[in-house]
Amino acid sequence: MSESRLIELSYYDPKAETRLTAYADTIVLDHNEKGGIISAVRFGGYPENVRAMSDAIYGGATIEATQNGATHRIQSKLRGYQRVLGHDGIYATATLMATDDEQTTGDQNDAEESDDAQEGQQTLQPRKCYIFCPAGDRDRLFDELDHKTAAPLIPAFRDYVLDELEKRGSLRRLHVISQKERMDAWVLELKPEDKNVVQVLEDGLKTGQIAIPGAVPGAPDGFEQVENVTGYLNTFGVTVADRIRNQFLPLFDPASEPLSEEVLAINDCIQQRAGYSLYDAQLAVAEAVKRQLKRNGTAIIIAECGSGKSATRS
Incomplete structure (x- = not known):
C-alpha cells in the first residue's frame, strides 16, 4: 500500500447488517503467508464509528484497508491490543497497539506417554514481544529489547546483539505505514527462558565478538573512580535509576496518555x-x-x- 493518503478502514458484520468506516493515518503490519496482521493502528472518525471499529479490531475481526484504489484484507489479534480512545473536537480517535504475549505454560506428555514425564508437568511456551521506537534509534531499540528479556545485556553489546538477533530471525522489522509518525516497529520472538537471546550472548563471548567489561586484562571496566558506595552512585546512579524505571513500567502514564x-x-x-x-x-x-x-x-x-x-x- 502507498503512503500518500489516509487509509480507509471498513468492517462489515453480516449478522447485524452493519458496516463501519474509519480513517487511519498509521498502520503497523506483521506480514505472514495469509497477508498482514495489525500490530498497531491509529484511526479517527465519528465517535460511535471509532468505538465500534475499535471493538471489532479488539475482537479479532478481518478489516478491509483501502488506499489509492487498492484494497487489502488485514487480520487482527483477538483481544491482543492495548486501546486508548480520545476526542478531537466532534471527532474521536483510537490507538490500538499489540500487547506482548504473557508467560504461558503448556502440558507436556503425561506419564502414560512417557515413563519419565510427570503427569501435569508444565513447560514455558515461546512468546512474542512488540517494540515501537523512533525511526533509526538503535539506542532506544536496544533499551526496549533489554526491558523485554531477562538475559543480561549491557550497552557495549548493542550492535552485535541487534544484528545477530535480526540475522537469526528472532528480531523482525514490521511494516510501518504512517502519514505523520517517523517510527520503527519490531517483533521480538523469545524462546522459553529467553534461550535464543542467551545463545546469541554465549556465541558472541565464545567468538570474541563481545566481551564482559573487566574480563580482558588491561581493558577499562568503568570502576576506576569507584572507591565507595557514594562513588558508585555518582558513577552509575542514573543508569541504575533508568533500569529500575524501565523494568517497572506503569499501566497508565498520565503524562503521556489521555484518560479513557x-x-x-x-x-x-x-x-x-x-x-x-x-x-x-x-x-x-x-x-x-x-x-x-x-x-x-x-x-x-x-x-x-x-x-x-x-x-x-x-
Missing part, C-alpha cells in the same frame, strides 16, 4: 451525585485499575491511609 471515556464518565457521575471530582492521582489509579481488570480480572490498590483508595475503588 469510561473513567471520565464515572468522574462526571461522581461530580453530579456527590458534588466533587476525583483528584488527578485518583483518576490515574482508576485508569490503571480498569486496564488491569481488563487484562487479568483482578487488581489491588496499595497506598497509605488517606490517599483516596476507597473513592477510587468505588
Whole structure:
C-alpha cells in the first residue's frame, strides 16, 4: 500500500447488517503467508464509528484497508491490543497497539506417554514481544529489547546483539505505514527462558565478538573512580535509576496518555451525585485499575491511609 493518503478502514458484520468506516493515518503490519496482521493502528472518525471499529479490531475481526484504489484484507489479534480512545473536537480517535504475549505454560506428555514425564508437568511456551521506537534509534531499540528479556545485556553489546538477533530471525522489522509518525516497529520472538537471546550472548563471548567489561586484562571496566558506595552512585546512579524505571513500567502514564471515556464518565457521575471530582492521582489509579481488570480480572490498590483508595475503588 502507498503512503500518500489516509487509509480507509471498513468492517462489515453480516449478522447485524452493519458496516463501519474509519480513517487511519498509521498502520503497523506483521506480514505472514495469509497477508498482514495489525500490530498497531491509529484511526479517527465519528465517535460511535471509532468505538465500534475499535471493538471489532479488539475482537479479532478481518478489516478491509483501502488506499489509492487498492484494497487489502488485514487480520487482527483477538483481544491482543492495548486501546486508548480520545476526542478531537466532534471527532474521536483510537490507538490500538499489540500487547506482548504473557508467560504461558503448556502440558507436556503425561506419564502414560512417557515413563519419565510427570503427569501435569508444565513447560514455558515461546512468546512474542512488540517494540515501537523512533525511526533509526538503535539506542532506544536496544533499551526496549533489554526491558523485554531477562538475559543480561549491557550497552557495549548493542550492535552485535541487534544484528545477530535480526540475522537469526528472532528480531523482525514490521511494516510501518504512517502519514505523520517517523517510527520503527519490531517483533521480538523469545524462546522459553529467553534461550535464543542467551545463545546469541554465549556465541558472541565464545567468538570474541563481545566481551564482559573487566574480563580482558588491561581493558577499562568503568570502576576506576569507584572507591565507595557514594562513588558508585555518582558513577552509575542514573543508569541504575533508568533500569529500575524501565523494568517497572506503569499501566497508565498520565503524562503521556489521555484518560479513557469510561473513567471520565464515572468522574462526571461522581461530580453530579456527590458534588466533587476525583483528584488527578485518583483518576490515574482508576485508569490503571480498569486496564488491569481488563487484562487479568483482578487488581489491588496499595497506598497509605488517606490517599483516596476507597473513592477510587468505588
